[in-house]
Amino acid sequence: MTASPASGPLTEGPHDPEHDPGASYALERSYVTQLTARIPSTGGRTVDHVSPISGQPLGSIPQSEPADVEQAFVRARAAQRAWATVPVAQRQEMLLRLHDLILSRREEICELICLESGKARKDAFLEVAHLAMTARYYGRTSAAHLRTQRLPGMFPGLTHVELNRVPKGVVGIISPWNYPFTLALCDGIPALAAGNAVISKPDAQTILTGLIGAELMEQAGFPRDLWQVMSGPGADIGTPMMAGADYICFTGSTKTGKLIAAQCAERLIGCSLELGGKNAMLVLRDAAVERAAEGAVRGSFSNSGQLCISMERIFVADQVYDRFVERFVARTKAMSLGASTSWEVDMGTLISQDQLDTVEAHLADAVAKGATVLTGGKHRPDLGPYYFEPTVLEGVTPDMTCFGTETFGPLVSLYRFQDESEAIKRANDGSYGLNASVYSRDGARARAMARHLKAGTVNVNEPFGAAFGSLAAPMGGMRESGLGRRQGAEGIWRYTEAQSVGTQRLLPITPPLGLSEEKYAAIMTTSLRLLKKLGRA
Incomplete structure (x- = not known):
């Protein structure tokens, strides 16, 4: 059994030889309180949280009310407007700090993942490594992915076209229990890098791991209201999340993914869905x-x-x-x-x-x-x-x-x-x-x-x-395994709107004064043929 870090959240619990050949660990109550203080919860409801390893209690989790979710979106929108003005280079610096924080707290994070999800420690470490790599990747590449791009104009020399990538606004991320650290954060990292805010709903079975991710985000320098964590069943808080988000990222079952896609279609907002597989x-x-x-x-x-x-x-x-x-x-x-x-x-x-x-x-x-x-x-x-x-x-x-x-x-x-x-x-x-x-x-x-x-x-x-x-x-599914892609350029572009800005110089795109429409059409026809011969797209 791995010993808990000297200043970490774990305390040695009673030894149960039937279930554990070594010692068992429980979470310190103060540590759980510290994490769950991030959950907006005005109704006072809590649910007991236990470890699947042996059924030992891990703490009580406050539950968010629909009104809590609505207010979270109000705060997120205010934070996002300010965040969108922060230079991409500064956002990248925060992501690189996040990379270092994740690695420095490796053992603590691994232990928490194991206690909540029941997975082997080597599998928990893969989550830590993947998330650190994700922070480093977007910490190095976001500026290149988001840079304004010059595109060929309609008329060479006369038409100037640029492509901007502007943030969508507030992204709702619904993540599962099976990889609770990496899937709670890996999709949100490029969303923040692109200038968005995030409302996150981790699965109830692994909520604490999602909360430690939010804590790390704040320690890396991201404003607190920019990444907020909701807690509660989808039947209670799913509706306000779907109503408030400008984009939804979901990882889970194909059945639920189809329902989310239908709700997004009703509001004409985008979504990315990583679903089941065989x-x-x-x-x-x-x-x-x-x-x-x-x-x-x-x-x-x-x-x-x-x-x-x-x-x-x-x-x-x-x-x-x-x-x-x-x-x-x-x-x-x-x-x-x-x-x-x-x-x-x-x-x-x-x-x-x-x-x-x-x-x-x-x-x-x-x-x-x-x-x-x-x-x-x-x-x-x-x-x-x-x-x-x-x-x-x-x-x-x-x-x-x-x-x-x-x-x-x-x-x-x-x-x-x-x-x-x-x-x-x-x-x-x-x-x-x-x-x-x-x-x-x-x-x-x-x-x-x-x-x-x-x-x-x-x-x-x-x-x-x-x-x-x-x-x-890029990573994602075909057919009923999902829509969209995480990672790579596509993983950050999904959180942006492509905005084309065309500037016309010197001559307008209309017949000059005194030139008939028929003559203008003939000149245009000749020009189009010439552009083809010159190999223009």
Whole structure:
């Protein structure tokens, strides 16, 4: 068990040998009070907050009222008007300070993520690293992305055109529980960099991690009203959030994403949606089997499979199928589970009873219809209430629920293929299109295959990190996996309005005095033909 930082928020709690081979930790009450003081809550309502690791209490969370959300938008609009006048270079400096703050408080943030989400510490660290990288990327590139751009005018030398990128206003960000630190902040960082304010609604199950992000923002120099955190169920505060925002960024289920898209359409505001996936890994006949098996374990069981871009279907070429299965199953069996926040744990717990029920239902349905469990398949209440073993299935058929429905848990299915075109077709089956992976020693061939996969990101010889960890590369889904892109230039442009400013010099775009419309049309026709010959766009 990792010791708490000397000045951090954690205090050693009672040892429970049934659930934790080491010590257990609880959050200091003063630390929870410090974080939750950021939540606007005039109604006095609170809800109890517990850790999924062992059900231990983490504190009481104030709940925001609809009126609190409305007032937050009033404050955010005032803050945004002032913020839009701050030079981009100063915004970048704050983001670079945020980068350093995140890394300096790494252990504290990791511990909080683990206690709230139940994930393994190594998975929590990936959130810290990804968010620091996001702050650094936009801290270095925002000015270039937002710089006024000179465009070709209608008439060379006479028409001067510039493209400005102006902020949308106040952005509403609704983030999930599975990656509570990075997803609560990574979409808001470019929103701030572009000159917007943010109203954030983290998932209730991981609200404290979202609040520590807001605290770090303020410490980096961002005005407090520029980033506000709301707490409460969507049924209570979703309506005022949708009514007040100028743009919505949502990460979560496809079902909820469709509802949000419809509400945004009603108001004619934009949205970006990163939704579900039933992601496929393809292991080709020339793949390095050991490397593919390692990637399959990481791709399938990181954060107990509670990752939108994780692998739930693995298609393996007949030539290497038996060797791959042997190594993949062996690696899966060797994984360590534990109700602990230590670095030695390979896989943590599911977040809730709902997630556990889904995994168990998908597994029971598959087994009842003839699927074979190669390893795993058991609930582990001896570790904690929601622990479930990493599970590998063989013989999954289209009539089984887990064949095409996202499980979002540590359950993966193996499929043998003989023809690569067949594998591509099977990988593209269904309505999702978020992430895919191809393993081959021939990188050029794998990259060529990627163009035929219906997925917003494709990783070669890696399950998800190569694309998601490259901040200049846009990330998002096709089909029912979402709209829009995070990261890269597209990740900041989505929070801006493109404004074209055209200036006409010397001659107006109309017939000069005394020239007939017919003669003017003839001159224009000649000019257009000439511009084509000159290669003008």
